[in-house]
Amino acid sequence: QSALTQPASVSGSPGQSITISCTGTSSDVGTYNLVSWYQQHPGKAPKLMIYEGSQRPSGVSNRFSGSKSGNTASLTISGLQADDEADYYCCSYTSSSTFHYVFGTGTKVTVL
Amino acid sequence: EVQLVQSGAEVKKPGESLKISCKGSGYRFTSYWIGWVRQMPGKGLEWMGIIYPGDPDTRYSPSFQGQVTISADNSISTAYLQWSSLKASDTAMYYCARLQGNYMDVWGKGTTVTVSS
Numbered sequence A: 001q002s003a004l005t006q007p008a009s010v011s012g013s014p015g016q017s018i019t020i021s022c023t024g025t026s027s028d029v030g031t032y033n034l035v036s037w038y039q040q041h042p043g044k045a046p047k048l049m050i051y052e053g054s055q056r057p058s059g060v061s062n063r064f065s066g067s068k069s070g071n072t073a074s075l076t077i078s079g080l081q082a083d084d085e086a087d088y089y090c091c092s093y094t095s096s097s098t099f100h101y102v103f104g105t106g107t108k109v110t111v112l
Numbered sequence B: 001e002v003q004l005v006q007s008g009a010e011v012k013k014p015g016e017s018l019k020i021s022c023k024g025s026g027y028r029f030t031s032y033w034i035g036w037v038r039q040m041p042g043k044g045l046e047w048m049g050i051i052y053p054g055d056p057d058t059r060y061s062p063s064f065q066g067q068v069t070i071s072a073d074n075s076i077s078t079a080y081l082q083w084s085s086l087k088a089s090d091t092a093m094y095y096c097a098r099l100q101g102n103y104m105d106v107w108g109k110g111t112t113v114t115v116s117s
Helices: none
Strands: A009-012 A018-023 A035-040 A047-050 A064-069 A072-077 A086-093 A101-103 A107-111 B003-006 B010-012 B018-025 B033-039 B045-052 B057-060 B069-073 B078-083 B092-100 B103-107 B111-115
Touching: A009 A018, A018 A086, A018 A107, A035 A064, A035 B103, A047 A064, A047 B103, A072 A086, A101 B045, B003 B092, B003 B103, B010 B018, B018 B033, B018 B092, B018 B111, B033 B078, B045 B069, B045 B092, B057 B069, B078 B092
Parallel strands: A009 A107, B010 B111
Antiparallel strands: A018 A072, A035 A047, A035 A086, A064 A072, A086 A101, A086 A107, B003 B018, B018 B078, B033 B045, B033 B092, B045 B057, B069 B078, B092 B103, B092 B111
């Protein structure tokens, strides 16, 4: 069961927008709109930012948005802020294994 | 408030056994899957397995099948992750999380496990 592919790092200046990609296959991202995104600050537990592809939990800033095209899901952070500097992980439902969830490789976001 | 409270940090020797816990509160424990996630030092998140305390139905990621045991005690709303013989490579942070459908909406703060001779 291979991890979903994310860029190792993405950076941007305060106020800019950045996009993190999460590439899977037709067995996961391409077929199911069940991608979730998690933010993890150093030494902290992950926090849910987006679920079911584009839904934002209560309390999460509307600067965070999710989308999908083909086998690739994306997380966009607009109006980048210093506190957005963290690791981000995608996760998807998958039908390709007896275990039906897979994480992405993770992306380090740096605010310049 | 929905919470998952994990047990404290552990320091063990290779070959020792260990059971760490994750206590749910603020919701019906038997109605939600609980997942366990490993994060090795400086590395990404890895699924270990999930349990539905109401059955209990348990499913393991292929990488962890046979390496750990996931269980639950509904009487005290607690899920467990256990090892029968620890290895140095089990040194990691372990998180439990509640599954709301197909995503994790509530996470524990994590339990650090250090295995060293």
